[in-house]
Amino acid sequence: MSTLSNQKTALAKICILGAGAIGQLVYHQLAQQSQSQLSFISRDTNSSIQPLHFTTLDEQIIRREAKLIGKADYQMHLNQVDLLIVCVKAYQVSDALEPILPLLGSQAHILLLHNGMGPHIEIIPMLKGLGVSLGTTSQGALKLDKWHIKQTGKGLTQLGSSEMLAQLPPLSIELKQILLNAIPQSEWFAEILPLLWQKLAVNLAINPLTAIFNCRNGELAADEHKPLIFNAVSELVAVAKHDNIELDLDTLLQRVYLVIELTADNFSSMHQDVHHNRQTEIDAISGFVLQRASVHQLAVPVILSLQQQIKQIEAKYL
């Protein structure tokens, strides 16, 4: 257990890796509710102070400043960090952490906050005994400009640990409290993996299909898509079972259709990535399920086909 005392809680040093839409949203939420010392990791050489703008859900514009830690100051700064929140895309996690991890002090804890699954398995060998927690958010945020974000939706943020991480130091109670106080609708789970699988099922059922059929989320409610969604989610449930994660197919399908309804007008993140010719997070969505299916020697033809179709789309521009 970390020794961060109550007295030091106010001075907890929290650094965010990935100053994008979600990284900046979490920064503003922490700045609003805690007295922690906050910063972003920059890829520039020198540190700087960056003005930020945040448009809230009720259209208020809040101005703040953030400390960006430049490479020249990594050594000195990172050694002091208590919590590193990683808010890059799933496919960026390992590369982003590689130069940072060796510079963190032994008190540092890492929180991964991204869509999809898999990076936690990739980074465990790189951790050298540092603690890690995992999370997923259903809040929405959009970059209006590099340093101006708008919150676009409320939603649950599910954070937690797992038995598979039990050998590593846990997040301290004080840091957990800072996160739960600052992030609205956030919850902590002793075993987070089932929650991550459930969110994965939602992303698997919605994201690739919206990119393949070039449609908004709501159009997936049509009868013509029902067999594909049913088969993809059924395959995921079977793979999860072999990973000792029990998911209920009916409950999961209900959740998928609820998200389709609640986000009917949205273009999914994968649709937007394809639209802007960006790499998608497919490898952490269907790719992760395919990887686990291969470990358990299970056939998942529908998920394989979704993966291949998105890879073909990406290949036209990447």
Ligand SMILES: NC(=O)C1=CN([C@@H]2O[C@H](COP(=O)(O)OP(=O)(O)OC[C@H]3O[C@@H](n4cnc5c(N)ncnc54)[C@H](OP(=O)(O)O)[C@@H]3O)[C@@H](O)[C@H]2O)C=CC1
């Ligand atoms: N935006 C949303 O509403 C939601 C997003 N999510 C998930 O949250 C995660 C983050 O998404 P989002 O914030 O939208 O993505 P963004 O692309 O906006 O943010 C990622 C940020 O990380 C930066 N970055 C990438 N590599 C590095 C690195 N090596 N060192 C430092 N910074 C780096 C990027 O910088 P640069 O652009 O310069 O490369 C970018 O600013 C994703 O998994 C996404 O699916 C989940 C729910 C909702």
Ligand SMILES: CC(C)(CO)C(=O)C(=O)O
């Ligand atoms: C829930 C959903 C599908 C909302 O669009 C999403 O998480 C995404 O677009 O990545």
